Amino acid sequence: MQATKPQALATPHETAPGGSIHRIQPSRWLVPVNFRELWRQRELMRFFVLRDLKSRYRQTYLGPVWGIVRPLLTIVVFAAIFGGLAGISPDKSFHGPYALWVTPGVVAFSYVSAALNATSTSLASNTHLITKVYFPRLYVPISTAVTPIFDFLLGLFVVLGLFIYFRQVPSWHIVFLPAFMVLAALVCIGFGIWLSAFTGRYRDMMFAVPFILQIWQYATPVIYPLYLVPQRYHLHLLVELNPFTAVVSGFRWALLGTPFGSLWMLASSMGIGVAATFSGLYVFRRAERFMVDTL
Amino acid sequence: MTELAIGAHGLGKRYRMGRLETGFRRARRFARRQEGPGYLWALRDVTFDVPVGSAVAIVGRNGAGKSTLLKILAQLTEPTTGYVDLASRVGALLEVGTGFNPELTGRENVYLNGTLLGMKRKEIDQRLDEIVSFAGVEEHLDKPVKWYSSGMYIRLGFAVAAHLEPDILIVDEVLAVGDLAFQQKCLGRMGEVAGSGRTVLFVSHNLAAASALCSTGMYLRDGQLVAEGSLRTVIDEYLDDVQSNARIDIREREDREGDGRIRFTDVHVARGSVRTGDGCEVSMRYKGTPGPGVIRVGFAVYGALVEPIFQCVNDVSGDFIADVAPEGMFTCTIPRLPLAPGHYTVSVYVEIDGRVADWVQHAAVLEVVEGDFFGTGRLPSDSHGRFYVDHSWTSEATGVAPLQLRGSAS
Numbered sequence: 001m002q003a004t005k006p007q008a009l010a011t012p013h014e015t016a017p018g019g020s021i022h023r024i025q026p027s028r029w030l031v032p033v034n035f036r037e038l039w040r041q042r043e044l045m046r047f048f049v050l051r052d053l054k055s056r057y058r059q060t061y062l063g064p065v066w067g068i069v070r071p072l073l074t075i076v077v078f079a080a081i082f083g084g085l086a087g088i089s090p091d092k093s094f095h096g097p098y099a100l101w102v103t104p105g106v107v108a109f110s111y112v113s114a115a116l117n118a119t120s121t122s123l124a125s126n127t128h129l130i131t132k133v134y135f136p137r138l139y140v141p142i143s144t145a146v147t148p149i150f151d152f153l154l155g156l157f158v159v160l161g162l163f164i165y166f167r168q169v170p171s172w173h174i175v176f177l178p179a180f181m182v183l184a185a186l187v188c189i190g191f192g193i194w195l196s197a198f199t200g201r202y203r204d205m206m207f208a209v210p211f212i213l214q215i216w217q218y219a220t221p222v223i224y225p226l227y228l229v230p231q232r233y234h235l236h237l238l239v240e241l242n243p244f245t246a247v248v249s250g251f252r253w254a255l256l257g258t259p260f261g262s263l264w265m266l267a268s269s270m271g272i273g274v275a276a277t278f279s280g281l282y283v284f285r286r287a288e289r290f291m292v293d294t295l
Numbered sequence: 296m297t298e299l300a301i302g303a304h305g306l307g308k309r310y311r312m313g314r315l316e317t318g319f320r321r322a323r324r325f326a327r328r329q330e331g332p333g334y335l336w337a338l339r340d341v342t343f344d345v346p347v348g349s350a351v352a353i354v355g356r357n358g359a360g361k362s363t364l365l366k367i368l369a370q371l372t373e374p375t376t377g378y379v380d381l382a383s384r385v386g387a388l389l390e391v392g393t394g395f396n397p398e399l400t401g402r403e404n405v406y407l408n409g410t411l412l413g414m415k416r417k418e419i420d421q422r423l424d425e426i427v428s429f430a431g432v433e434e435h436l437d438k439p440v441k442w443y444s445s446g447m448y449i450r451l452g453f454a455v456a457a458h459l460e461p462d463i464l465i466v467d468e469v470l471a472v473g474d475l476a477f478q479q480k481c482l483g484r485m486g487e488v489a490g491s492g493r494t495v496l497f498v499s500h501n502l503a504a505a506s507a508l509c510s511t512g513m514y515l516r517d518g519q520l521v522a523e524g525s526l527r528t529v530i531d532e533y534l535d536d537v538q539s540n541a542r543i544d545i546r547e548r549e550d551r552e553g554d555g556r557i558r559f560t561d562v563h564v565a566r567g568s569v570r571t572g573d574g575c576e577v578s579m580r581y582k583g584t585p586g587p588g589v590i591r592v593g594f595a596v597y598g599a600l601v602e603p604i605f606q607c608v609n610d611v612s613g614d615f616i617a618d619v620a621p622e623g624m625f626t627c628t629i630p631r632l633p634l635a636p637g638h639y640t641v642s643v644y645v646e647i648d649g650r651v652a653d654w655v656q657h658a659a660v661l662e663v664v665e666g667d668f669f670g671t672g673r674l675p676s677d678s679h680g681r682f683y684v685d686h687s688w689t690s691e692a693t694g695v696a697p698l699q700l701r702g703s704a705s
Contacts, residue, residue: 024370025378043416047407055398134370134385135411292372293310 031285038136048143053150067154071107075158078102082223091225091258100166101258104251105222107155111184112244113213114148119192120209123200123291131292138284141196145188149181159255171257180250183269187243190276197280197287201294220244226261243269298382300463300494301345301368305377308338308363308518337363339518340377345496347382347462350489352505352526353498354533355515356656358552361498364515365467368496385463397441401432401451404440408455422458429484430454450477457484463494482508502530502600517550530600537601541640541657548658553651557583557619562594562643562659569632570666571674571683577607577627579643581653588648590616592625595642596634596661598681604639634663635674635681 057063076099082088083098090101122144123130123137130137163170199205220242221229226249229239239245240261246269253260260266311334338360345351353361366372368379395404405426409419427433430450432443440448457464466485485508489495499505505512505526512529514522522532540548546560561580569575577594593608607627609616616625625645640657665674668683675683 022381023378024367024374024381026373026375040415041410041413043406043410047403047410050403051396051399051407055396058398129411131371133411135413289373292366 027289029286030282031289033138033281033285034136038138041136041139044135044139045143045146048139049147052144052147056147064154067151068158071103071110071155071158072161074106074110075099075103075162078106078223088224088228091227091252094256094258096166096168096256100162100168101252101256102223103159103162104255105220105248107152107159108180108184108248108251109217109220109222109244110155111148111152112188112247113210113217114151115145115185115188116191116195116213117210118148119144119188120195120199120205122192123196124203124206137288137291138193138281141192141284142189144196145192146185149185152181170255171253173254173257175254177251177254180247180254183250183266183273184244184247186273186277187247187269190273190278190280193280193284194276197284200287200291216242216244220248222248225258227259240265241268243272245269298347299344299380300347300349300382301343301496302380303341303343303377304379306338306341306364306367306374306379307336307376308360308367308372309375310335310337336518338367338374341515341518341520342377343513343520343523345494347494348489348492349511350485350495350497350509352509352512352529353496353515354502354505354512354529356537359515360518361515362467363518365465365496365498368463369465381463385461385465395440395448395452398439400439401427401436401443405451405455408452412456412461426451426454426458429458429480446477453477453481453484457481457488460488461493463496464488465496465498467498478504501602503602506530534599534601537597537640537657538638538660541660545643545655545658548655551653551655553645553653555583556647556652557581557585557621557645558653559643559645559655559658562641562655564641564659564661568662568664571634571636571663572631572666572668572670575629575632577629577641579625579627579645580623581625581645582622583652584621585619585647585652587618590619590625591646591649592616593644594627595644597640597642597657599638601640601657604634604681608644631668632663633668633683634661635683636663636665637681638662 057066060066062069079097079099079102083102088098090096090098094101119141122140126140129135130140159170195205195209219239221239226239226245229236245261246266249261250266252258341360341364353364355361363372367374368381369385395408399407402423405423406416406419410416427436430447430453432447432451435443435447440451443451464485482504485495485497489508495508497505497509509526511524512522512526513520514529514533516536522529540550545562546558551558558581559579560582561578563578563580564575579592579594591608591610593606595606596604598604607629609625609627639661641659641661642654642656643658644654645652668674669685
């Protein structure tokens with residue numbers, strides 16, 4: 001060991017009056033989250049979202065229309081395969097076509113997969129920023145998880161279009177839709193922060209995430225109703241513990257008025273979202289220390 | 296006692312060499328009793344104080360730890376040992392136009408960049424006009440910056456950072472870009488910042504610019520702080536080091552880069568001194584196991600303030616060299632050396648198939664003495680330039696043509 005260890009009790013240097021002294025030193029295992037700094041630079045969030053939206057559809061012919069085309073085609077394919085060929089029936093209380101029934105789940109889960117896919121690569125795609133200037137890096141995964149909400153809003157036009165096409169009216173529960181959007185964003189931010197903290201160091205996650213999300217969609221009642229999940233082997237319990245089940249179920253409940261499921265499912269989803277976000281903050285702070293050296 | 300802007304104590308930064316080690320690899324390494332991954336101390340036990348309102352230049356060769364020090368001060372990375380106390384806001388300008396997004400307009404980028412650098416929206420509002428006129432992009436403010444010329448882009452980037460008015464401004468080599476007029480403007484702006492009681496840390500290979508801006512300096516060598524104090528003495532010490540290093544036998548130099556497939560064993564520049572205007576040969580002996588491959592060999596000549604002057608590389612001169620013997624000599628012939636009299640240092644470099652084999656900075660001294668460059672026995676005064684250029688003069692009248700030609704025309 002060539003360099004001397006810092007003495008924690010060394011005489012503090014005299015510094016300029018008025019200005020708060022900021023000390024840079026090797027951190028211990030728990031790095032505190034600087035909420036004041038996050039608040040002070042909250043504008044970054046707006047600019048990152050704006051930047052991502054502006055550059056997302058550059059040099060595309062259809063531009064934001066992709067936000068409508070993608071869910072629409074997915075719904076058509078799902079309706080043909082799972083509703084038509086496989087003959088999966090929607091919730092019993094729902095008296096419309098499968099295509100309409102599957103829509104809220106598709107729109108909700110496409111937000112989830114867009115958000116998580118993007119956050120897992122968010123640090124890598126912002127390397128030029130992270131290695132050149134100091135700013136609260138937490139805004140990178142957080143803003144990346146929030147940006148796809150705009151695609152989700154476009155997806156709502158698809159929902160609206162299908163309601164008109166099938167001559168149905170949405171349930172009055174629709175007023176709760178924003179609440180479920182917040183829940184979806186919360187869970188995605190939580191998972192997203194964890195993902196980005198790992199991909200900062202292990203790029204493997206960038207390959208694993210799209211694949212995991214594909215599987216996860218089938219573990220979430222997107223194409224099948226919750227009541228079809230058998231009780232044996234606690235499969236039901238597993239599906240309900242999945243935080244995205246409450247999201248998908250909630251979207252469907254809000255738009256179509258289908259049964260939601262149990263309230264504890266909602267509570268556990270919220271709990272997982274909050275826990276993932278808060279633990280994520282600290283995991284990220286820890287990973288942040290060496291981010292610049294490894295990116 | 297003077298107030299301090301920066302107080303660093305025992306600062307050290309260690310980097311791990313090579314790839315990330317997983318648990319499995321570590322276990323296997325222990326089982327095979329192999330050595331662990333190497334570590335490199337980029338910075339070692341650096342202690343210094345910077346008083347408020349001073350302008351400090353940090354000098355040192357490539358790889359001496361300057362960038363690592365700045366990265367720590369800019370909070371980009373953590374030190375491995377020691378600590379730094381910073382009084383209030385640091386504005387680090389490690390790159391011009393950091394985070395500019397080509398799709399956003401100039402105005403949006405100013406706000407994004409300013410926010411990244413820690414400004415509040417109100418502060419940016421107040422300074423927007425100043426920033427825009429400094430950069431001279433008034434008409435293009437609401438166009439996406441992808442349509443900007445590279446000059447406009449750089450100017451806007453510097454303008455944002457220079458108007459942040461941080462208490463501590465850290466500037467790294469930004470002057471390497473932009474045209475001369477803008478470089479002067481940047482230097483002027485940094486002088487203003489320094490003059491207004493703020494603290495400036497300046498890293499540049501341009502020692503002349505550093506002397507213009509700073510009064511004190513720090514000299515980093517191999518990650519250690521070897522001199523600090525008045526910039527003049529620090530620069531002298533640095534230059535002494537460069538010169539004395541260049542006089543060391545190249546075989547004994549440890550501070551070289553490259554994988555060592557071949558190593559230079561002798562660099563010979565025209566028996567040490569050459570007359571300006573005379574021909575000269577630079578011979579570089581080497582030894583090693585080069586293997587087959589295309590050779591790219593060259594040298595660069597530096598002036599008294601370690602400023603690069605020119606370089607000679609075989610791939611630009613069009614001399615193809617490949618599959619060399621394990622021991623041999625590269626020779627570069629300069630038919631007529633145009634350098635003004637003075638002391639110069641020469642860095643040597645060789646690459647095999649695109650990978651650096653050996654690279655020794657300031658490996659030899661080149662002394663140029665007065666000679667008859669123009670064949671007239673005269674030389675211009677040496678205060679004007681470092682080069683002589685072949686030239687000739689004529690004179691002709693360009694006034695109104697004589698009257699008698701009028702009749703013959705039309």
